[in-house]
Amino acid sequence: MTIIDLLKNNIIPESVKIVAKQENLSVEYIKNNILNGTVVIPLNNKKKLNRNFKVTGIGKGLRTKINANIGTSSDKIDIENELEKLRIAIKYGADTVMDLSTGGNLKKIREKIIKNSNVPVGTVPIYQTVCEVLRKSKNIKYITPNHIFDVIQQHCEDGVDFITVHCGVNKKTTEIFKKYKRICGIVSRGGAFLTEWILVNNKENPLYENFDKLLNIVKKYDVTLSLGDGLRPGSILDANDRLQIQELQNLSELVKEARKNNVQVIVEGPGHMPINTIEKHVKLEKKITRGAPFYLLGPLVTDIAAGYDHITSAIGASIAAGAGADFICYVTPAEHIKLPDVEDVKLGVIASRIAAHVGDIVKNVSGSIQWDKEISIARNGLDWEKQAKLSIDEENFLKQRKKSFPKNKQVCSMCGKYCAMREINSVLSNIK
Numbered sequence: 001m002t003i004i005d006l007l008k009n010n011i012i013p014e015s016v017k018i019v020a021k022q023e024n025l026s027v028e029y030i031k032n033n034i035l036n037g038t039v040v041i042p043l044n045n046k047k048k049l050n051r052n053f054k055v056t057g058i059g060k061g062l063r064t065k066i067n068a069n070i071g072t073s074s075d076k077i078d079i080e081n082e083l084e085k086l087r088i089a090i091k092y093g094a095d096t097v098m099d100l101s102t103g104g105n106l107k108k109i110r111e112k113i114i115k116n117s118n119v120p121v122g123t124v125p126i127y128q129t130v131c132e133v134l135r136k137s138k139n140i141k142y143i144t145p146n147h148i149f150d151v152i153q154q155h156c157e158d159g160v161d162f163i164t165v166h167c168g169v170n171k172k173t174t175e176i177f178k179k180y181k182r183i184c185g186i187v188s189r190g191g192a193f194l195t196e197w198i199l200v201n202n203k204e205n206p207l208y209e210n211f212d213k214l215l216n217i218v219k220k221y222d223v224t225l226s227l228g229d230g231l232r233p234g235s236i237l238d239a240n241d242r243l244q245i246q247e248l249q250n251l252s253e254l255v256k257e258a259r260k261n262n263v264q265v266i267v268e269g270p271g272h273m274p275i276n277t278i279e280k281h282v283k284l285e286k287k288i289t290r291g292a293p294f295y296l297l298g299p300l301v302t303d304i305a306a307g308y309d310h311i312t313s314a315i316g317a318s319i320a321a322g323a324g325a326d327f328i329c330y331v332t333p334a335e336h337i338k339l340p341d342v343e344d345v346k347l348g349v350i351a352s353r354i355a356a357h358v359g360d361i362v363k364n365v366s367g368s369i370q371w372d373k374e375i376s377i378a379r380n381g382l383d384w385e386k387q388a389k390l391s392i393d394e395e396n397f398l399k400q401r402k403k404s405f406p407k408n409k410q411v412c413s414m415c416g417k418y419c420a421m422r423e424i425n426s427v428l429s430n431i432k
Contacts, residue, residue, distance in 0.1 A: 002222040003041060004262035007031050014049055015041050019057035024366040033060050037255070038291040040264040042096065042120040042161040042224040054119045056095045058266065059293040063365050064321045064356035067122070067295070067329045068094035068349050071101035072109060073339050079109055083116055085345045090119055092349040092393070094330070098122040098164070102131055110158055120161035122226065125152045126190045140196050145206035149213060156221040163223060164268065165214065166190040166230035167207040168250035173231055174198045176243050184234030187271075191230020211254055215261045224264040226295060227251045232271030235303055239273040240281065252288040266293040266327065269320075273299040278316055282323040295327035296320050300335075309335040310348050314355040321359020328352050350393055357392075380421050382410055 006013055012027060016034070019041055020027045033039035039059030049055065058065050068089035070082050082101070089097055096119050101109045106128045114121050129151045133143050155163055169191050177186070177195060186192045194205050207214060218225055231247040233239040251267050258265035267289055273281065278299060285294050298313035299320060305312045313331035321328060332348035334340040340348065360368035371390065378386035384401065391397040404413040411419040 002045075002219055002262045002264070003034060003043070004264065007035055008262070015043050015055045018049075018055045019062075022055075023057060023062050025061060029061065030057065034264070036291070037259045037265065038293065040224050040266055040293055042122070042264070043222065044156065044159050044161045045222040046157075046159050047161075052118045054095070056120050058095075058295075058327045060291060060326070061365070062326065063368070064325065064359050064363075065095035065327050066093070066349065066352040066356050067096045067098055067327065068345060068352075069098045069100050069329065070113070070345065071099045072103040073101075074103040076339050077104035079104065079112055081342070082109065083112065084342055085340070086113060086117055088342050088345050089349050090117070092346055093353045094119065094349050096120045096122060096162075098124070098329075099160075100124060100127065102127050106131060107154070107158070110155070110160070114159045121159075122162040122164065123155050123160045124164045124190055124228070125155045126166065126193055128155075130193050140193060141200045143197055145210065148206055149210075149217065152214065153217050156217060156223045160223060162226050162266075163218070164190065164226045164228040165207050166194050166228040167205070167211060167214070167254050168227060168247040169194045169198070169230040170205045170208040170250060171198055173243060173246050173250070176246055177231070180242055182233070182235070182238045182241065182243070184238055184272075186231060187234030188228065188230045188232055190228055191232070194230060208250070208254075211257055212261075215258060215263050219261060219263050222264070224266065225258055227254060227265060227267050229268040229270060229297075232269065232297065234272055236272045236274045236301070239270060239299075240277055244270065248285060249288065255289045255292050266295050269294055269296040269325070270299045271297055272303060273301065273316060275301040275316065275319065278319045279323040282320050282325050286324050293326040294320075294324065295329065296325050297329045298331055300331065306336045307333055309333060310344075310351040314351040317352060317355035318358035321356055322362030323359075324363070325359065328356055353392055380425070382419075382422060 003013055016030050017027055020030045030039060039057055041057050056065060070085040072082060086097055097117055099110050099113045129143055129148050174195055186195055198205055231243045233244055255265050267285060269285060299316040300309055300312045301316040302312050309331050310333050317328045330348040330352040332340040332344035334344040375387060375390040388394050388397045411422055
């Protein structure tokens with residue numbers, strides 16, 4: 001049974017109680033929002049909960065969550081390096097991770113990541129399908145619908161908690177793509193694979209045409225569907241075009257079908273998008289999907305910052321989160337350049353956490369502004385120890401502090417003896 005099946009039978013799973021406690025919300029609130037599709041808890045029912053596993057709720061009224069992508073490429077296959085990325089991502093606050101591996105023994109890599117992760121794990125099954133076919137036939141044309149669904153079944157059986165499936169890519173979007181040229185075409189690997197398959201076979205996307213079969217597979221394991229944005233814009237100049245909006249409309253219809261079948265579902269979004277269009281797009285998704293949790297890559301607000309795209313992404317993500325986005329996929333400094341290394345992962349996670357928190361302040365998520373209040377009080381009181389503990393990256397705070405101790409350790413080396421807060425507090429304390 002799925003979590004929705006249980007709740008409809010007035011059975012409250014332990015995961016619902018855990019999320020309610022984490023978010024400082026009532027069990028009834030979490031229950032009702034799961035039932036109406038505005039909150040999901042990605043958790044494969046093959047997993048047995050233990051105190052080390054971090055159950056994660058995503059959606060309306062909850063803290064904005066972030067995901068970190070890890071995984072091998074065909075050019076770099078090092079499972080131990082990916083496990084270190086996993087460790088670092090979780091250490092610095094990733095709520096979930098996704099294994100996007102395309103190089104090496106994909107099943108073995110996936111199993112190791114699931115085994116070593118104490119947060120929910122997501123995957124993109126079409127990657128494995130394509131890799132297996134291209135290793136044999138060298139042509140994507142020979143992918144069969146049965147192969148696609150067999151791989152999805154395998155991922156669910158292995159214990160993944162959510163999967164990205166590009167169901168909104170179909171023959172209609174393919175016709176739009178051929179007619180209206182984009183600057184950056186299709187930048188999603190899954191979207192590109194399926195568009196190519198549709199074109200060379202002149203057939204409908206099996207994930208769209210046989211969506212009911214997909215639902216039957218994931219329902220068995222209570223795996224959450226993440227409806228992928230296979231046609232997301234790869235340039236801010238491609239944002240909000242007919243292709244992107246048509247896919248979103250397709251996904252809104254599939255959300256309805258998933259809900260009818262008691263399957264948890266979230267919707268993925270862009271991508272690259274001008275800063276002044278983000279809020280409108282988030283609200284559009286919320287409207288046409290009736291509040292389905294929205295999962296965004298960024299969005300990146302400019303295309304010129306390769307090497308710094310964790311920053312451009314965080315800018316867009318903070319606006320998106322404030323407008324109602326629920327789940328942010330990190331972007332690292334390596335985006336558009338290379339496979340991220342461990343340091344890239346750390347910087348990507350921290351940047352996304354900052355963005356998510358900024359959005360939570362706007363949404364008035366429980367406890368969000370209190371964090372800022374507490375560190376501000378510590379800052380005014382020159383309480384360096386408490387400031388460190390309250391900082392989003394305590395290690396870096398202490399490292400920077402150690403590097404630049406002033407002569408008077410009560411203050412910092414920026415202002416030294418001219419510290420504004422120290423001076424004004426001193427004056428105020430002497431005024432009767």
